[in-house]
Amino acid sequence: MNRFLSIATAAALCLGAGTAFAQTQGKLKVGFMLPYTGTFAALGTAIENGFRLYADENGGKIGGREIEFVKVDDESEPSKATDNVNKLIKRDNVDVIVGTVHSGVALAMAKAAKESNTLLIVPNAGADAVTGPMCAPNIFRTSFSNWQPAYAMGLVAAEKQKHKTAVTLTWKYAAGDESVRGFKEGFESKGGKVLKELSVPFPNVEFQALLTEIAAMKPDAVYVFFAGGGAVKFVKDYAAAGLKDRIPLYGAGFLTDGTLEAQGEAANGLLTTLHYADDLGNPKDKVFRTNYAKTYKLQPDVYAVQGYDAAQLLATGLAAAKGDFSKRDVVVKAMETAKVDSPRGAFTMSTSHNPIQDIYLRKVEGKVNRNIGLAAKALADPARGCKL
Ligand code: BEZ
Numbered sequence: 001m002n003r004f005l006s007i008a009t010a011a012a013l014c015l016g017a018g019t020a021f022a023q024t025q026g027k028l029k030v031g032f033m034l035p036y037t038g039t040f041a042a043l044g045t046a047i048e049n050g051f052r053l054y055a056d057e058n059g060g061k062i063g064g065r066e067i068e069f070v071k072v073d074d075e076s077e078p079s080k081a082t083d084n085v086n087k088l089i090k091r092d093n094v095d096v097i098v099g100t101v102h103s104g105v106a107l108a109m110a111k112a113a114k115e116s117n118t119l120l121i122v123p124n125a126g127a128d129a130v131t132g133p134m135c136a137p138n139i140f141r142t143s144f145s146n147w148q149p150a151y152a153m154g155l156v157a158a159e160k161q162k163h164k165t166a167v168t169l170t171w172k173y174a175a176g177d178e179s180v181r182g183f184k185e186g187f188e189s190k191g192g193k194v195l196k197e198l199s200v201p202f203p204n205v206e207f208q209a210l211l212t213e214i215a216a217m218k219p220d221a222v223y224v225f226f227a228g229g230g231a232v233k234f235v236k237d238y239a240a241a242g243l244k245d246r247i248p249l250y251g252a253g254f255l256t257d258g259t260l261e262a263q264g265e266a267a268n269g270l271l272t273t274l275h276y277a278d279d280l281g282n283p284k285d286k287v288f289r290t291n292y293a294k295t296y297k298l299q300p301d302v303y304a305v306q307g308y309d310a311a312q313l314l315a316t317g318l319a320a321a322k323g324d325f326s327k328r329d330v331v332v333k334a335m336e337t338a339k340v341d342s343p344r345g346a347f348t349m350s351t352s353h354n355p356i357q358d359i360y361l362r363k364v365e366g367k368v369n370r371n372i373g374l375a376a377k378a379l380a381d382p383a384r385g386c387k388l
Contacts, residue, residue, distance in 0.1 A: 027068040028318070028325060031088035033099030033109060036073040039203040039229040040101045042258055043303045044073075047123045049296050050307025051098060054315070057291065062311055063318025065325070070094055074105050076203070078173075081108035089116050095325055096121065098310050101303075103127035103146065103174035104202075110134045119331070123310040124303060128178050131354035133385035137332055140353040142309040142340070144275055145381035146178035146225075147185075149252040152359035152375035153223060153273040154186020157250055160361075161271075163187075163220035165195050169210055170225040172199035179225035179252050187223075195219055205233040211241045222247055227254035232262040239266035253362060253369065258301035260367045270364045275357045276302040276344045277371035285343035300343075309342045316340070352383035 032051075034044030048071075055062055070092045072084050081104070088094045089112060096119045100106050106125030113120035114136045122130055122139070126146035130139060157163045166187060170176030176199060184194045195217060198210050214222060222243075226234045231254060238249055244266070253274025256267050278299070288308065292300040313335055320334030321327040339348050340355075347357040359376040362369040 026066075028062065028065040028096065029068050029070060029092065029094045030062075030314075031070045031072065031092060031094035031097045031099075033072045033074050033085055033088060033097055033105075035076040035101050036071070038076050040076045040227065041229075043101045043124060043228050046258060046301055046303035047098075047101070047307035047310075049292070049298075050300065050304035050309075051123070051311045053288075053292055053295055053304075054308050054311035056295065058315070063315040063321075064323040065318055072099075074100050074102070076100075076102040076105060078102070078104035078108060081105040082112060085109045085112045089113075089118050095119065096314060098123055098307075100125055103178070106130055107134070107174065110136075110139055113139055119328075121310045121314060123306045125175070126178065127174050128381070129174075129385070131350070131352040131381060131386060132383055135352045135383065135386035135388050137388065138328075140313060140335055140349070142313055142355065143306040144357070145354055145383075146175050146252075147182035147381055148357070148376075148379055149273045149275065149359055150179040150182030150223075150225070151186040152361075152379060153250055153252060154183040154188070154192070155190060156271070156273060156361055156375050157183075157221055157223065158187050158190035158192040161221065161248070161250075163192060163248070165193050165219045166221045166223050167196045167198060167214055167217055167219040168194055168223045169198040169200075169207075169214070171202040171204070171230065173202045176202070176225045180223070183223045183252075203230055205230050207234055207237045208241075211237060211243060214247065215241065215243060219247060222249050224249065224251045224255060226251070227257075228259070231255045232259050235259070235263045235270070236266045253302065253360075256362070256364050256369055258303060260364065260369070267364045268366070271372075272362050272364075272369070273359050273375045274302055274362060274369070275347075275355070275359055276305050276369075277360045277362045278368045279370050280343070280345065280360075282343070282345060284341050288343040302344075305343050309340050309344075312340050312342070313338055350380045350383060351388055352381065352386040353388075354381045354383065356380040 317331035
């Protein structure tokens with residue numbers, strides 16, 4: 001009898017252990033919350049492509065786990081962001097959220113992720129607060145803070161280009177405001193003066209009146225934050241208004257990343273700053289660019305890199321926990337201490353979970369954002385307000 005009992009107990013234990021094993025090794029549910037429509041649609045697709053490329057290169061797995069993907073189109077629409085992220089958290093029960101592009105949407109996502117303790121990896125949106133006051137153990141970013149490329153461009157405009165005055169122009173929302181603030185901090189710390197801060201509502205692309213105002217003000221330089229479809233329109237309008245050869249135009253690199261085919265000659269010669277360039281030529285980048293082009297019949301851009309690195313970072317966390325996502329402390333610790341072998345060059349995470357990375361000065365030559373030097377070495381976001 002006792003023997004039967006112990007056999008039954010052992011069988012039950014085995015069954016239990018087997019279930020736990022299956023749970024551990026079942027598919028990890030990854031929710032993409034990205035823009036698939038609107039002015040940032042191409043950016044969302046590039047991020048997903050990059051993420052999937054890493055999984056494809058690793059037999060369809062990330063950190064040894066098979067992946068199930070769920071997708072939500074966030075439309076870069078902050079007013080729908082809370083509902084959208086809750087579809088992934090509450091309806092789909094995802095393990096990890098990867099998203100998004102638009103800073104306003106990302107702020108709502110960070111709040112929901114923090115409240116539900118869902119692991120969130122931000123593969124673009126630079127909202128300073130995500131790794132500032134809203135920083136949390138379960139929130140990581142594989143892209144940049146809005147401050148980073150903008151601050152570096154402020155230094156370049158004042159120190160290297162020797163400009164004394166600038167006018168800024170951006171979409172009026174978190175990313176644009178923070179980008180302008182970063183530029184101004186760098187520029188004015190080296191003796192420059194921002195004369196006026198101009199803006200249009202997001203995603204408006206009616207620039208004519210503001211270009212007329214800039215022409216009348218005659219600053220030494222113009223600094224802008226635009227990306228995706230809006231960046232294409234702005235660069236073309238700036239050239240068509242006859243300003244390109246009269247007042248040098250600078251931007252955070254989103255101005256010319258993933259946009260050069262559409263911008264054509266109007267972008268040629270523009271200087272921007274970013275944590276990626278098209279000709280870095282390091283071994284990781286060479287393989288990445290070859291595989292990306294082969295898989296998608298497209299050249300990769302910074303958004304693809306950031307998506308790829310989101311997958312790499314998650315893989316590092318999962319591998320450390322031997323694929324057991326329930327060991328969240330182990331996953332997080334490994335992500336915090338990761339050295340990500342990125343196509344942009346290796347980077348580490350700051351204590352606020354934002355990349356510490358080189359910012360390149362790039363020049364558009366033909367259809368390429370060419371690296372022409374370092375604008376800032378191993379630049380860390382100041383992470384103002386983060387208590388981790
Ligand atoms: C942002 O909203 O943070 C953003 C959007 C596009 C490119 C870069 C930043």
